[in-house]
Every structure is written in C-alpha cells, then in structure tokens.
Amino acid sequence: xxxxxxxxxxxxPADKQVETRSFLESVSYLPPFFDCLGSTVFAPIKADIxxxxxxxxxxxxxxPSRFKTLHQILEAEKEMYGTEWPKVGATLALxxxxxxxxxxxxxxxxxxxxxxxxxxxxxxxxxxxKAYEIALKKYHGWLVQKLFQAALFAAPYRSDxxxxxxxxxEVKEEDCLEKVRQFLVNFTxxxxxxxxxYTKMNAELEYKV
Amino acid sequence: xxxxxxxxxxxxPADKQVETRSFLESVSYLPPFFDCLGSTVFAPIKADIxxxxxxxxxxxxxxPSRFKTLHQILEAEKEMYGTEWPKVGATLALxxxxxxxxxxxxxxxxxxxxxxxxxxxxxxxxxxxKAYEIALKKYHGWLVQKLFQAALFAAPYRSDxxxxxxxxxEVKEEDCLEKVRQFLVNFTxxxxxxxxxYTKMNAELEYKV
Ligand SMILES: CCCCCCCCCCCCC/C=C/[C@@H](O)[C@H](CO[C@@H]1O[C@H](CO)[C@H](O)[C@H](OS(=O)(=O)O)[C@H]1O)NC(=O)CCCCCCCCCCC
Ligand SMILES: CCCCCCCCCCCCC/C=C/[C@@H](O)[C@H](CO[C@@H]1O[C@H](CO)[C@H](O)[C@H](OS(=O)(=O)O)[C@H]1O)NC(=O)CCCCCCCCCCC
Numbered sequence: 395x396x397x398x399x400x401x402x403x404x405x406x407p408a409d410k411q412v413e414t415r416s417f418l419e420s421v422s423y424l425p426p427f428f429d430c431l432g433s434t435v436f437a438p439i440k441a442d443i444x445x446x447x448x449x450x451x452x453x454x455x456x457x458p459s460r461f462k463t464l465h466q467i468l469e470a471e472k473e474m475y476g477t478e479w480p481k482v483g484a485t486l487a488l489x490x491x492x493x494x495x496x497x498x499x500x501x502x503x504x505x506x507x508x509x510x511x512x513x514x515x516x517x518x519x520x521x522x523x524k525a526y527e528i529a530l531k532k533y534h535g536w537l538v539q540k541l542f543q544a545a546l547f548a549a550p551y552r553s554d555x556x557x558x559x560x561x562x563x564e565v566k567e568e569d570c571l572e573k574v575r576q577f578l579v580n581f582t583x584x585x586x587x588x589x590x591x592y593t594k595m596n597a598e599l600e601y602k603v
Numbered sequence: 604x605x606x607x608x609x610x611x612x613x614x615x616p617a618d619k620q621v622e623t624r625s626f627l628e629s630v631s632y633l634p635p636f637f638d639c640l641g642s643t644v645f646a647p648i649k650a651d652i653x654x655x656x657x658x659x660x661x662x663x664x665x666x667p668s669r670f671k672t673l674h675q676i677l678e679a680e681k682e683m684y685g686t687e688w689p690k691v692g693a694t695l696a697l698x699x700x701x702x703x704x705x706x707x708x709x710x711x712x713x714x715x716x717x718x719x720x721x722x723x724x725x726x727x728x729x730x731x732x733k734a735y736e737i738a739l740k741k742y743h744g745w746l747v748q749k750l751f752q753a754a755l756f757a758a759p760y761r762s763d764x765x766x767x768x769x770x771x772x773e774v775k776e777e778d779c780l781e782k783v784r785q786f787l788v789n790f791t792x793x794x795x796x797x798x799x800x801y802t803k804m805n806a807e808l809e810y811k812v
Contacts, residue, residue: 434812435746438647537644540753548746603643 398423398559399573403580410587411463414454417584421447421491427498430558433548439494446491453484464488464588468595480597489599492588493529499578499585501525505552506575516552535602608782612789619796620672623663626793630656630700636707639767642757648703655700662693673697673797677804689806698808701797702738708787708794710734714761715784725761744811 401423404416425447428440453471454461461467471483479485504521511520526542534542550558556570565573592598610632613625634656637649662680663670670676680692688694713730720729735751743751759767765779774782801807 433746435750438650441647441650537642537753537757540756541644541750544746544749544753547749 398427398577402577403584405580406583406587410590411465412584412587412591414450414461414464414467415458417464418447418451418454420584421495424495424498430550430555431548432550432554432558435545435548443491443494446487446494449487450484450491465591468591468597472595472597480595481599481601485597488588489592489597492585492592493533495581495585496529496589497525499525499582500528502574502578503582505556506571506578510552518549518552518555519546522546522549532600533602538603608786611786612793614789615792615796619799620674621793621796621800623659623670623673623676624667626673627656627660627663629793630704633704633707639759639764640757641759641763641767644754644757652700652703655696655703658696659693659700674800677800677806681804681806689804690808690810694806697797698801698806701794701801702742704790704794705738705798706734708734708791709737711783711787712791714765715780715787719761727758727761727764728755731755731758741809742811747812 401420403420404413406412425440425444428436428443450467453467460470467484467488468480471485472479475482475485480489501518501521501524504524505518509521509524511517523546531539531542549555553567556567559574560570610629612629613622615621634649634653637645637652659676662676669679676693676697677689680694681688684691684694689698710727710730710733713733714727718730718733720726732755740748740751758764762776765776768783769779
C-alpha cells in the first residue's frame with residue numbers, strides 16, 4: 395500500500411478548513427494512482443489531474459501566507475475575478491480536481507465494501523462505473539461518456555489493481571484492503587469538506603465538457 | 604490561413620538534412636492545429652504532440668551545435684543508449700511526432716484534393732479516417748482504435764474547419780485551399796525525409812499502444 399498509505403491526508407481541524415500546503419503535498423501523490431490502472435489510455439486523465447494540481451500550486455506559491463487555506467484562495471479569487479469567477483483560476487482547477495478525488499474515493503470505498511459483479515468477481519467495472527456515475531458523468535457530454543465506456547475495457551483486474559496499489563510490497567488482499575480503509579478516513583473527510591465549501595460559496599458549476 | 608501559412612516549413616537542402624532549430628520552430632505552431640478541430644476531446648492529442656516537441660527541444664537545447672540536424676540527434680542517441688535505443692529519448696519522441704505530422708499532412712492533402720463523401724459533403728470524416736489509417740492505425744491497439752472511432756464524431760464540419768485554419772481572416776474557401784496547398788509543399792518533403800531517415804537507420808518500431 396506504498397502509494398496511498400505513505401501519504402495519508404491530514405486530519406482536518408474542527409472548523410474543517412483545509413490547509414493548502416499539506417493538501418497539495420498529499421494530492422501530489424495521486425496522479426501515479428492512474429498508472430495503477432495499467433493502460434496508456436489513462437495518461438490523459440493523469441495529465442488533466444496533474445494540471446489541476448500545478449495550477450493550484452502556482453497560485454499558492456505566489457503568496458503562501460495569503461493562501462494558507464483552500465477557502466482563502468476561493469475568497470481571494472472571487473474578489474479578484476468578478477463575474478468571470480468561478481470558471482477561472484485555482485477555483486476552476488479545484489472544482490475539477492475534487493471530482494477526480496471523489497472518483498478515486500468512491501472507487502476505493504466500493505472496493506473495500508466488497509461490492510462486486512458476482513459473475514465476474516475479478517473485474518472492477520462495477521466499482522469504476524459507480525465512481526464515474528457519482529463523480530463525473532453529469533459533467534460529461536455524450537461523447538466523453540462514450541469514451542469512458544470504451545476506456546472501461548482497459549480497467550485492470552481487481553487482483554492486479556490491488557497489487558499495483560501495494561506497489562511491490564508483498565501483502566495479502568485483506569491487509570491491502572485494511573490499509574485502503576485507513577487511507578479513506580481522512581481522505582473522505584477532506585473531499586467532503588471541499589464539496590461543502592463549493593456549495594456554500596456557490597462556486598459549483600454544472601457545465602458539461 | 605494564419606495558423607499554418609505564417610509558419611511555413613523551410614525548404615530542405617539537397618542532402619535532405621532537417622535542421623533541428625528551424626524544424627522545432629515550425630512544428631511549435633502545430634499543436635494549436637488541434638484546437639481547430641474544436642472539441643476538448645482533442646486536448647490529450649495536442650498534449651501528446653506538445654510533449655514530443657518539448658522532449659526533442661530539451662535534447663537540442665542541451666547542446667545546439669552537436670544536435671544541429673535531426674540526424675545528428677538520432678546518431679548520438681544510438682551511440683549513447685545502446686540496446687535501449689530507439690525506444691528512448693528524442694528518437695522515440697520524434698518517432699511518434701512524425702506520425703502526428705503525417706496525420707496532419709494526409710488530412711490536409713485529402714482536403715485540397717477534394718476527396719469527400721458525396722452524401723455528406725460538409726463532413727471531413729472520410730478525410731480524417733484516411734489520415735488515421737495511413738498514419739496511426741497500425742500503431743494503435745483495438746481499444747485506442749475504438750476511442751478514435753468515438754472521437755471521430757467530434758470532428759468539425761468541413762466549412763468550420765477551413766475557417767478555423769484561416770483563423771479569423773475573411774477568406775474564400777478556394778483561397779484557403781490554395782494556401783494549404785502551398786503549405787503542404789515543404790511540409791510534405793520534410794515529413795517524408797524524417798520517415799526515410801527512420802527507415803534507413805532502422806529506427807522505426809511497430810509496437811502498439
Ligand atoms: C487517436 C485516438 C483518438 C482518441 C481521442 C480520445 C480523446 C479522449 C479524451 C478524454 C478526456 C480525458 C479526460 C479529461 C477530461 C476533461 O475535459 C475534463 C475537464 O477538464 C477541465 O476543464 C476545465 C475547462 O473546462 C479546465 O481546463 C480544467 O483545468 S484547469 O486546471 O486549467 O482549470 C480541466 O481539468 N476533466 C475531467 O473530466 C476530470 C477527469 C477525472 C477523471 C477521473 C477518472 C476517470 C477514470 C476512468 C476509468 C475508466
Ligand atoms: C472519463 C473519460 C475517460 C475517457 C478516457 C479516454 C482516454 C483516451 C486516450 C486517447 C489517447 C490520446 C492519444 C495519445 C496516444 C498515445 O498513447 C500515443 C503514443 O504516445 C507516445 O508513447 C510513447 C511511449 O510508448 C512516448 O510516451 C511518447 O512520448 S515521448 O515524447 O515521451 O517519447 C508518446 O508520444 N500517441 C499517438 O498515438 C500520437 C497521436 C497523434 C494523434 C494525431 C491525431 C488524431 C486525431 C483524431 C481525430 C479524430
């Protein structure tokens with residue numbers, strides 16, 4: 395479980411503010427997650443997410459003390475960009491990034507919950523599809539949805555995927571799942587907090603790509 | 604015809620050597636070509652090609668006088684990388700880049716030659732498909748081929764595509780096509796020369812992604 399477990403998300407404080415620095419540090423380990431899926435087909439997705447992270451990091455680095463929390467970034471950009479906001483800057487990058495994070499979270503949760511297709515117990519298509527439907531589908535036009543359906547065929551076997559997450563370490567499936575469960579605790583709380591912030595600030599957009 | 608015509612490829616010398624500096628300068632204007640296709644779906648393709656160019660440029664910049672021609676890059680890397688070569692470095696990047704260039708060349712040539720689907724004269728699917736079959740299909744596994752077929756639905760109308768190539772300038776279709784014809788002269792010779800170099804140096808690989 396090298397990949398995820400060595401880079402757990404921090405526990406959030408009572409006020410649910412997400413610190414930009416540690417958030418960026420933790421998410422920077424996620425793009426390699428898409429390498430675990432095995433196929434070159436996922437490279438553009440990895441690149442899209444890595445691009446989001448780069449964009450948020452650039453804003454943070456421009457003034458770390460001003461942008462100490464994600465909330466401060468959204469507030470500052472709202473002020474700065476006027477009517478262009480929220481389809482702009484780090485606000486837009488985080489809007490999409492959080493959907494990718496939700497996708498990863500729902501997929502992992504569904505795996506640890508043991509959801510499977512009984513006819514194909516070693517496939518993860520049901521889990522991937524569930525994650526896609528919850529996190530992304532409504533933001534994709536019919537063409538990207540069609541591409542998703544095709545890309546689904548490139549999803550790895552369950553056993554290979556779990557091994558890839560464990561990255562070389564010899565672990566039993568149950569140990570691996572237990573570590574994923576641990577990882578999900580702070581990760582889920584963080585993703586939830588970001589979604590809540592977008593709702594409260596009226597920063598969520600429904601447009602499709 | 605702003606996009607292509609303002610950045611013609613240089614005429615090659617008699618020995619058909621392609622100068623790295625001017626080649627990189629000319630190809631750097633090509634990734635925006637994929638914006639002309641209109642859809643966000645082509646962003647990963649644009650990124651893939653831009654990545655190839657960045658990789659070749661990094662090698663060139665490391666020693667411009669040593670890497671004056673593309674041929675000198677391949678020779679140096681062959682020496683340097685041993686059995687890893689040619690699936691490595693700028694040699695690999697140019698191997699894929701030339702396929703993207705061939706795709707663009709065949710597509711434009713097919714348009715200026717007036718090839719069309721008589722039942723759908725304003726679609727460019729026949730032209731895009733021809734370019735794909737000649738330049739890329741054999742290097743793609745069934746999944747990427749399937750993705751291509753889906754992406755084809757995002758191809759723009761012929762009239763919109765020609766307008767996009769002309770980028771804002773008011774031009775008649777015939778004027779636009781004439782400029783594409785001019786652009787194709789040195790472009791085609793350059794792409795042909797690169798293919799020939801890969802064949803002669805035994806640097807072409809047939810693996811599929
Ligand atoms: C020759 C062959 C031809 C084939 C051509 C096929 C091309 C296929 C293209 C597929 C699209 C790849 C996925 C990327 C989709 C992206 O379009 C969307 C929106 O992307 C956002 O767009 C914004 C502007 O609207 C900003 O630019 C954001 O950027 S900004 O930072 O600048 O603000 C950017 O992230 N991101 C998304 O939908 C996010 C995707 C997360 C994916 C999560 C995992 C899904 C896993 C699926 C597993 C089965
Ligand atoms: C949530 C939704 C999920 C949806 C997910 C869908 C994802 C779809 C992914 C589609 C693939 C996008 C195209 C990219 C394909 C690339 O895989 C290939 C090989 O790419 C090469 O690979 C090498 C290693 O083998 C090196 O990394 C090269 O990189 S290196 O520089 O490091 O050496 C790299 O270019 N390039 C290609 O096939 C070249 C493509 C040129 C395209 C030309 C135009 C086609 C136009 C079609 C118009 C209809």
